[in-house]
Amino acid sequence: MRVSIGLVLTLAAAGCSAGRPLELSEVLEERGVTPLPQAATDELEARLGQVRALLGDELSEESAVRIALLNNAHLRAELERLGVARAELRQAGLLANPTVEGALRFGSSGTNIELDLVQNVLGLLFLPQRLQMADSAYRAAVYATAQELVATVGEVRRAFIAVQGVQMRREVLERGLEVAKLGYDFSRELYRAGNITELQHTAARLRYEEAKLLPARVASEERASRERLNRLLGLWGPLTEWKLSAPLAVPPVEEPIATEQVERRAIERSLALREAAENTLLRTLERESARRLTLFGDASLGGSAERETDGEWLGGPALALALPLFDFGGAEAARAAAALRAEEHELTRLAVDIRSGARAARERVLSARELALFYRDVLLPLRKKLVAETEREVNAMLLGADALIATKESELSAELEYLTALEGYWLARAELQLFLDGASLPLSSEAK
């Protein structure tokens, strides 16, 4: 048997490389997303040490994002899946191993030995196409993974904002409860002095007791918000005792991106579109090679040798070929064509949805901003003025402490509404940023 090792080696060496593969970090840096920490490590203690350092005395939004990128188990799984895709790309560049077959037949007159060595040559012929397809699939996987990271960063930012918002609301409600207690104490003193009826005093007590409900609900909401952030950051045990005191900022004087630029940026940066484009390219390549692959099926070329029982060796080339007698590859071609058309329609749908989603997100930011600023610039100052003027009338003995307390409670209610509006603004901003960073909310989530 003479096996052309050189041919095998040449063939094996021929199909390795299809160019430098797309790097995830390039895709992320392009969108201003914090690159993965350099010291990412599988060693638990080392990673926890980095997490503790990032937690520091206070958790900030940026440190929360870095912790998530370092410690979120789902993201770590996604990165491993990308490793799978990278391995598949490498695999696509390799030729199939040659096949050697041998048989020994023992006869009365001697032993018959048969040896065959074949190599799939169709794989060699279609290697460039296979590499191209694998590269597209890998790039699609990179974009998909980048989407997961960017989406998770967006989730972290929104969860952080939610914690800030609920904390600020809880503080206002605590102040409100103190004020409500003053109202009840006032009533209790008047009742003790014999100046109000049982009915009036009971009504005052009811107002106070009812005032306890909302702070309790918000305290529960705060715990839930913290846990959501803990899940995103992969924290447990003492690591969940982080502190966060930075308040929500007031909306900036101007939005950082103009309305007309939002749609263009969302399209340019969209990772889903890029993934879909790669999938479309993949389906295009599949369609192009579908008929040929089916028509030619499998083809192997090699050599065959046999030792007759009388000791004579016979040898020569061997060819294995699938004959396209029944399947001419039409069905496969049709499948590939339909899959391509489906992918193209999905690409169009995605582009329309992204444009619409970006516009809608922008509108939510603008209206949330207007509402927050209206509270801050108009309603809250009027409420404060009302308290000040009421205090003047109390000083003139025209109104009592109960009226002053009621006015203050109204001011605090307005402050609560303002904080809700402010939180709504920053959440809308974070959602818009998702579009600008290349991820996007699923349409169903925009309804909430």
Add this chain to the structure above:
Amino acid sequence: MWDFRIVIALCALAFAFTAPSGIAAAEANAESEHGRVITPNGVSLPWRVIEGVKVFHLVVNEFEHEFAPGLKAKVWGYNGRTPGPTIEAVEGDRVRVYVTNRLPEPTSVHWHGILLPSGMDGVSGLSQAPIPPGKTFAYEFTLRQHGTFMYHSHFDEMVQIGVGTSGIFVIHPKTSSGAPPERDFAFILNEWRIDPGTARPNPGEMTDFNILTLNGKVFPATEPLVAKLGDRVRIRVANISATDHHPIHLHGYRFKITETDGGPIPPEAQWPETTVLVPVGSTRTVEFVADNPGDWALHCHMVHHTMNQMGHGEMPNVLGMRNSDFDRRMRKVFPGYATMGAEGMGSHGEHVQHLAIPANSIPMMGGPGPFGHIEMGGMFTVLKVRENLNSYADPGWYDNPAGTVAREATAAELQRDGIVEGKD
């Protein structure tokens, strides 16, 4: 012998060439042998005699009036005043009063209690057509009585009187058995609703008035009544309030009610009193001899009528409340807060000197006195009787003779008289 009417006419002629027409100071009036009325915080209306007729001019208009320092409001009145200038005339005078209307609506003037022809009575729609804005009407009649009367609007009375169109009309007797009293004071009482922080009375108020005035002023802006020891004093009180009668009480004296707006009361029927009830739409005149020196309170005895701009109904009753801990916790939320009224309301006037109250409003009560804050407001003034006076200008506070001022009892006194503090 001079005919007094010629004297008056000559004086009036002199005035006509020298005094500004219509709206002029009370001192432009000549002294009359029939008496001269002192309208505290006010003036008398000047007049001139034209062909034997005493001619007056009233201009009804809107203007800003100060009830007391710190409280001004847009009111309606006569010649820039509320009450309008006191009209003084003599029984038998023929008077002609021109009334110019500068209000935004028609008006008329009723001469309250005065006997005159039906068409001069001033009831708009009944006696006469109303005076349109911008027009001048003339009233003319002969005075057939003497006493204390009023003049006031009789068109849209609730509004026009409610925002100030009223004044006093005094008719001196043509002849009398004696000289007029040395001091002859006239007041007109009125009530207003001016919410703190506002600057216009609410004429729609029917019961809850919060500014009660003597001649358009509230204490501490009411001028005192000054008399020398031994002066005969007459105090004429007219009540143009919307719904409240006023029991006017004078400390330190008893007096006789000598007149109503129906005429003089015969001496044998004069009612002795220390408080004269002046019903709405009436006048009452009291007289006494100022034989008791000192500073004597003169005020309405309805206790809410000696308060300024008090809130009714919206402020809870805090009397008896323990407030020290409550106030401390309130100040964490409202830094300047202090419960007022838990120990009574007497100190309010002093407290508001360092507290912010609504703009254009005055404390509920209080004005400076010789022994601290006088916790009164509204319809309150002081009769000051002094032994030696060079003039009737405000002589300041009475210098009480030694031993005549209530003061804290000494321990020796308590012991001498068997008084144990805290024991009945």
